[in-house]
Amino acid sequence: MAVPVVVFAGFVGLALVGMFREDPESLPSAREGQTAPPVVLDEFTGKPSFDDATLRDGTVKLVNYWASWCAPCRAEHPTLEALSAEGVPIYGVNYKDQQDNAEAFLNELGDPYTAIGRDEKGRMAIDWGLYGVPETYVIDGEGKIVLRFAGPLTSSVVEKTLRPAMEKAAGQ
DSSP states (O other), X not given: OHHHHHHHHHHHHHHHHHHTSSOTTSOOOTTTTSBOOOOOOEEOTTSOOOOHHHHTSSSXXXXXXXXXXXXXXXXHHHHXXXXXXXXXXXXXXXXXXXXXXXXXXXXXXXXXXSEEEEETTSHHHHHHTXXXXXXXXXXXXXXXXXXXXXXXXXXXXXXXXIHHHHHHHHHO
16 A cells, blocks of 8 residues: 555656756756767768867857758757857757758758758767757857757747857856
């Protein structure tokens, strides 16, 4: 009889913790505060690529996972374009996509990426703990993940979540 009561109390405890989190909509990330996993990308023909050393070049940057087949990626694209126009370096990881489709997406909407690579099989995404696209990481100058944001970036997300994380990354 005691086991069901203990199990029920455990569920109630977990529910209470979930209800009082700072942002109940955010997904937790085990990678925050850790060095970014290795960058292992296929070439995106005609575009500059990036590697581990790029993530440790002393500057704050974003790593953005996206795909041409992803409707939320299309919705967030103007926000990425605006950040890029401000001079924010954004490194793109094209996730499980056909290169022709990805090129057409960028030709239509613009290319906000400083450099880009393809994660054709999704292996790098697994190592980074990707839940799905779009997903954006704030990386400090030493290559540490300061923030992982799952979902499309909007102007509100940029102001309330992304910019504070970028400021934190710059201050470390």
